[in-house]
Structure formats: structure tokens, C-alpha cells
């Protein structure tokens with residue numbers, strides 16, 4: 734049995750993880766922590782793996798505290814930067830523990846990111862539209878940021894230049910944000926959970942890659958896969974694709 738703790742356990746994702754771990758035959762839920770609870774070996778109650786779905790402003794400090802308490806960590810919380818990845822990578826390597834940080838655990842979203850990177854070298858234009866529930870505190874989504882970076886890296890490796898765009902004036906910022914040069918548009922709409930469209934265009938043709946999470950259970954197979962596989966990946970792993978042999 735894998736003993737599992739959840740931080741952010743009272744949240745939308747954390748409470749869904751609590752249910753999924755409780756139902757998993759090879760896991761035991763040993764601790765549910767949320768804001769205001771100390772993170773220590775005592776409060777983690779023998780957990781081997783902790784799953785963090787808290788908020789972007791605290792997730793890095795939670796991960797350091799969890800590593801100090803002696804557990805491997807699966808992180809779904811967004812808001813990570815290259816600098817915060819580097820600090821966690823050093824801490825995980827120094828402590829001999831494992832951390833997996835993934836912006837999206839839905840299998841469809843992981844595949845959509847990979848498909849977008851595969852397609853990117855073959856298209857002049859690429860833009861990302863992410864669409865989420867209006868309670869989301871960060872924009873753009875972690876998934877959209879990762880998607881855009883993957884597209885930009887693939888375009889760069891293929892030697893593609895800037896995308897065609899004749900816009901001279903956009904005082905309201907309606908052309909969206911730019912991540913590594915890739916336009917990203919964020920929609921917040923009541924009724925949505927999490928969706929993303931990647932639009933790729935060439936003269937006379939368009940490819941649309943779309944992924945929808947209609948329910949938070951969509952993220953659970955990926956979270957359970959990460960809990961089961963994390964011990965075999967010492968140090969920092971970014972993205973669930975690493976565990977899917979993609």
C-alpha cells in the first residue's frame with residue numbers, strides 16, 4: 734500500500750484526489766492538510782507520497798516543507814517559473830527524493846500538448862485559447878503556458894521565424910498575451926471546467942486540437958499514475974508525459 738497525504742485537501746481538486754486515493758485499492762489516505770495546517774513528519778502521519786493541489790502563491794513553499802518532512806511529492810498546482818523549478822530541483826536532488834510537477838493530469842490534455850508540439854513546425858501560425866471556470870485565480874493556465882512553450886520550442890528547432898501578424902494597433906490587448914512569442918488567450922466562463930484549443934494555420938487550411946475536462950475526475954487517472962510512478966524518478970520531473978512513455 735502507498736501511504737498518501739494531500740495538501741489543499743479541502744479544495745476542488747484536493748477533495749477529488751482524496752476521494753480517488755481513498756477508492757484506489759493500492760493506496761491508503763493517511764493525511765488531509767489544508768491552509769493553516771503545519772506540514773511536518775508528524776502531520777503527514779507516515780505518508781510516502783504527498784499530493785499538492787493548493788494555490789500558486791504557496792505551492793513552492795509546500796513542496797520544500799514536504800521534502801524536508803521526508804516524502805516524495807506530486808504537484809498539480811500551477812504558477813511555477815524556471816526559477817522555482819530550479820530551487821525544487823536542487824532540493825529534491827540534495828534530499829534524494831522525487832518531485833513530479835504537472836500542469837495538467839488529464840490524459841487528453843497531455844496528448845494535446847504533445848500533438849501541438851508535433852504539428853507546430855508544419856504551420857505558419859499557432860495560437861492557444863484556454864477556457865476555464867471563473868473561480869480560477871491564475872491566468873494563463875499552466876497548461877496553456879506549457880503548450881505555448883512547447884510550440885515555440887518546436888518552431889525554434891525547425892528554424893521557423895515569427896508568425897505572420899499585421900496588427901499595428903491593439904490598445905485593449907485583444908490579441909492576447911505572448912508566451913515565447915505564441916499568442917495565448919484566456920477565457921473565464923461560468924459552466925466551464927477546463928478546456929483548451931490550439932489553432933494552427935497555413936494558407937488555405939487550419940488544424941484545431943481541442944481538449945476538454947468536463948469533470949475533475951478527468952485528472953484522477955493521471956494523478957494516480959504519478960503517485961504510483963514517482964518513486965522511480967528521483968529528482969524533478971516536469972509533466973506527466975514522462976510517465977506515459979510519450
Ligand SMILES: NC(=O)c1ccc[n+]([C@@H]2O[C@H](COP(=O)([O-])OP(=O)(O)OC[C@H]3O[C@@H](n4cnc5c(N)ncnc54)[C@H](O)[C@@H]3O)[C@@H](O)[C@H]2O)c1
Nearest residue numbers: 741743744745746767768787791809810811835836837838
Ligand atoms: N495539474 C492539473 O491537472 C490541475 C487540474 C486542475 C487544477 N489544477 C491547479 O490546481 C490548483 C488548485 O485548484 P483548485 O481548483 O482545486 O483550487 P481551490 O481554490 O479549490 O483549492 C485550493 C485549496 O488549497 C488550500 N490552500 C491554501 N493555502 C494552502 C496552504 N498553505 N497549504 C495547503 N493548502 C492550502 C485552499 O484552502 C483550498 O482548499 C490550481 O493551481 C489549479 O490551476 C491543476
Ligand SMILES: O=C(O)C1=N[C@H](C(=O)O)CCC1
Nearest residue numbers: 811836837869874875876927
Ligand atoms: O481548474 C484549474 O485551475 C485548472 N488548472 C490547470 C491549469 O492551469 O492548466 C489545469 C486545468 C484546470
